[in-house]
Amino acid sequence: MPAKVGIPRSLSYYQLFPLWKTFFEEMGAELVVSGPTTKKILDDGVKCCVDEACLPVKLFHGHVADIKDRVDYLFIPRLTSISKGEYICPKFGGLPDMVRTSLHGLPEIISTEINLRKNKRNSLKAAMEIGHYFTDKDSQIKSAYKKAVGCYNLVKDNFEKGYIPDFIRPGKTAETKSLEKDRNLNIALVGHTYNIYDSFVNMNIWRKLENKNANIITIEMVDEKAINRNARQLPKKIFWNYGRKAVGSAMHLLNEKNLDGVIYVMSFGCGIDSFVCDLVERRIRRTTDLPFIVITLDEHSGEAGLDTRLEAFIDMVRWRCTDKK
Amino acid sequence: MKLTFPHLGNAYIAVKALLDELGVDYIIPPFNNKKALEIGIKNSPEFACLPLKINIGNIIQAYREGADTVLITGGCGPCRFGYYCEMEREILQDAGYDIGFITIDAPRGISLKEYFSQLLKITNGINIYKIAKAVKNTTEIAILVDQLEKLTFKMRSIEACRGDTDSVYRDFQQEIRLINGAQSIKKYISQTSQKLTNIRCNTGIKPLKVGIVGEIYTTIDSYTSFNLDARLGNMGVEVDRSVTVSNWVVEHMLKKVFHLPRDLKYAEAAKPYLGAMIGGHAQETIGNSIMYSQKGYDGIVQIYPLTCMPEIVAQSILPAVENDYGIPVLTLIIDEMTGEAGYLTRLEAFVDLLNKRREMAASDR
Ligand code: SF4
Ligand code: SF4
Numbered sequence: 174m175p176a177k178v179g180i181p182r183s184l185s186y187y188q189l190f191p192l193w194k195t196f197f198e199e200m201g202a203e204l205v206v207s208g209p210t211t212k213k214i215l216d217d218g219v220k221c222c223v224d225e226a227c228l229p230v231k232l233f234h235g236h237v238a239d240i241k242d243r244v245d246y247l248f249i250p251r252l253t254s255i256s257k258g259e260y261i262c263p264k265f266g267g268l269p270d271m272v273r274t275s276l277h278g279l280p281e282i283i284s285t286e287i288n289l290r291k292n293k294r295n296s297l298k299a300a301m302e303i304g305h306y307f308t309d310k311d312s313q314i315k316s317a318y319k320k321a322v323g324c325y326n327l328v329k330d331n332f333e334k335g336y337i338p339d340f341i342r343p344g345k346t347a348e349t350k351s352l353e354k355d356r357n358l359n360i361a362l363v364g365h366t367y368n369i370y371d372s373f374v375n376m377n378i379w380r381k382l383e384n385k386n387a388n389i390i391t392i393e394m395v396d397e398k399a400i401n402r403n404a405r406q407l408p409k410k411i412f413w414n415y416g417r418k419a420v421g422s423a424m425h426l427l428n429e430k431n432l433d434g435v436i437y438v439m440s441f442g443c444g445i446d447s448f449v450c451d452l453v454e455r456r457i458r459r460t461t462d463l464p465f466i467v468i469t470l471d472e473h474s475g476e477a478g479l480d481t482r483l484e485a486f487i488d489m490v491r492w493r494c495t496d497k498k
Numbered sequence: 499m500k501l502t503f504p505h506l507g508n509a510y511i512a513v514k515a516l517l518d519e520l521g522v523d524y525i526i527p528p529f530n531n532k533k534a535l536e537i538g539i540k541n542s543p544e545f546a547c548l549p550l551k552i553n554i555g556n557i558i559q560a561y562r563e564g565a566d567t568v569l570i571t572g573g574c575g576p577c578r579f580g581y582y583c584e585m586e587r588e589i590l591q592d593a594g595y596d597i598g599f600i601t602i603d604a605p606r607g608i609s610l611k612e613y614f615s616q617l618l619k620i621t622n623g624i625n626i627y628k629i630a631k632a633v634k635n636t637t638e639i640a641i642l643v644d645q646l647e648k649l650t651f652k653m654r655s656i657e658a659c660r661g662d663t664d665s666v667y668r669d670f671q672q673e674i675r676l677i678n679g680a681q682s683i684k685k686y687i688s689q690t691s692q693k694l695t696n697i698r699c700n701t702g703i704k705p706l707k708v709g710i711v712g713e714i715y716t717t718i719d720s721y722t723s724f725n726l727d728a729r730l731g732n733m734g735v736e737v738d739r740s741v742t743v744s745n746w747v748v749e750h751m752l753k754k755v756f757h758l759p760r761d762l763k764y765a766e767a768a769k770p771y772l773g774a775m776i777g778g779h780a781q782e783t784i785g786n787s788i789m790y791s792q793k794g795y796d797g798i799v800q801i802y803p804l805t806c807m808p809e810i811v812a813q814s815i816l817p818a819v820e821n822d823y824g825i826p827v828l829t830l831i832i833d834e835m836t837g838e839a840g841y842l843t844r845l846e847a848f849v850d851l852l853n854k855r856r857e858m859a860a861s862d863r
Contacts, residue, residue, distance in 0.1 A: 225810045225831060251774055253576075266776035269812030274771070274818040286774060409584045409601075412575035439545075444578055444807040447545035448585055455588055469655030 175203040179244030181236035187366035192325040198308040199317030207236040210373035254290035258472040259414040341370040358387040364438030434490040435465040441471035502565035504553035507718035512640040519632035525565040527556035530721035548803035549715035572603030576775035635680040640744035654731025655705035658698040709790030711783040713802035719851040778808030791823040804833035
């Protein structure tokens with residue numbers, strides 16, 4: 174019987190799942206992914222986490238609770254860094270330790286550290302360590318790793334072209350092309366992937382915007398080269414992977430003539446967002462009069478409040494559009 | 499050029515000595531105060547961590563007194579502190595303050611010369627040897643100040659007359675601002691420490707011992723911590739804290755520049771609970787809590803500013819340490835809304851608990 178590996182549908186899932194999926198399947202493991210976020214998953218997470226944790230971290234715990242009794246291993250790598258010279262968030266680095274103390278009755282956790290900050294080759298090293306849970310054959314692990322990276326890059330490239338991959342597709346969206354003409358409003362939706370693509374957490378913001386005829390552009394749809402070109406203009410390098418991408422893509426999109434508004438989605442109490450959102454906002458305010466709002470998500474966010482704010486925002490966007498013509 | 503720098507507990511004494519030695523003109527911002535915090539809150543992002551907000555307040559207050567350039571340290575993550583310098587620059591720029599920044603960035607394997615190039619910039623013409631000497635003096639002063647603080651921790655818990663230690667220390671803080679030059683500063687520190695040792699003490703008492711752990715700013719800075727160490731001291735508790743200014747200077751800056759092996763005992767101790775450096779002082783928090791417990795301390799107080807990422811991780815893990823080592827832990831979270839009364843009540847209740855545990859342990863014997 175193949176070993177069952179549990180992957181919480183949370184945090185890094187929204188960015189790295191294609192990588193994990195291919196790798197573990199090549200290792201002959203059976204994947205168990207927790208279900209889409211529900212009220213129960215949220216409640217379970219809130220219950221076992223310290224109050225001060227941000228919503229995404231609480232949710233992560235809920236997703237672990239959802240699958241922990243059904244798997245042989247939980248895959249919670251210690252994600253220190255996934256890109257050279259950059260970190261993710263201190264909480265990603267401490268995630269396996271938090272889960273271990275906050276939840277009981279856990280299966281074995283595969284908590285290999287992934288740290289590419291100094292050296293990209295460390296990712297193969299991490300893959301070997303993970304692979305050895307399933308096989309002794311180094312060659313098998315290496316080829317699984319290669320395939321997984323290939324698969325991940327393909328998904329990423331397609332995403333930049335506007336094709337939202339199946340594993341995170343929110344709402345009814347089929348595909349979105351950046352800044353296209355037929356939808357009449359172009360709205361940048363900036364935020365962490367686990368906020369932008371989890372429709373429970375963001376209260377269906379995606380669908381809500383599409384119903385208002387908005388064409389949504391996310392960070393993942395911006396060409397990474399353009400992101401880097403823009404991010405390099407900052408006097409000091411942003412050392413968070415997400416921070417570079419958020420600020421870089423915002424700067425890039427600001428230069429595109431047909432952007433109509435920016436929505437920043439942040440988690441209540443998120444340390445990284447508190448700085449990154451501010452950096453993005455300053456860049457918008459300094460150079461444009463683009464409508465900009467911040468939507469803050471926490472476990473108490475109400476849908477009615479969101480609706481009202483989106484309504485007002487879209488009105489403002491439209492008003493500004495007609496004014497320009 | 500008139501330099502200024504944000505406060506971090508008593509760090510101003512060492513920085514002052516450095517700038518005196520280098521012959522640079524500077525303004526020390528007013529000690530942390532309500533107004534500084536208000537200015538900071540008004541100008542900073544709502545969810546920024548508290549130290550950033552106070553830094554902003556310090557800088558603006560110093561600017562109003564005539565400072566035109568900020569000296570600040572940088573960093574490379576993962577926690578927010580490493581980006582403070584940029585955030586502060588952006589905030590002040592947009593708020594219309596015409597103030598320059600000199601950032602001493604965390605050395606990443608760069609040479610000594612490069613590291614001090616920022617310092618060279620402000621000292622026009624002083625040679626590198628003089629700078630090295632100033633740095634040496636500064637480090638020594640940072641260490642002396644920390645030893646002095648440690649002495650107050652001890653004296654408070656055993657002083658015969660409540661308030662004696664506080665009064666000596668208060669005088670010290672007022673006076674030291676006015677004393678210039680490394681040698682005079684050193685001399686005044688040693689005089690003060692003499693005064694402290696002369697305080698009349700109760701003999702034969704064994705005070706409760708509490709280790710203070712957590713985020714560096716709130717553990718070190720008495721304004722943001724509501725005077726945590728003095729408060730506990732005046733309840734008859736001897737406190738200790740491992741994270742200090744000199745420790746930070748020596749371990750995080752000097753040893754990195756000179757490629758010296760760092761003291762990582764705390765990391766070893768923390769390993770079974772937090773297996774890696776995740777930023778801030780989370781590993782120190784866990785490791786030091788364990789080491790305090792092994793040294794027979796009665797309790798641990800963790801303190802950190804709301805939304806502090808590394809300490810939230812540490813807080814989640816501390817219950818396991820509490821359990822395995824049988825040592826009570828109190829977590830205090832500080833933000834601009836924290837009320838002093840509620841804070842004090844929790845602290846008092848904690849000390850009561852520790853006293854009861856001691857009594858129970860004694861009667862069991
Ligand atoms: S980046 Fe923000 S939201 Fe994500 S885990 Fe860290 S603190 Fe939480
Ligand atoms: S350690 Fe905490 S308080 Fe300090 S900068 Fe980092 S997140 Fe902010």
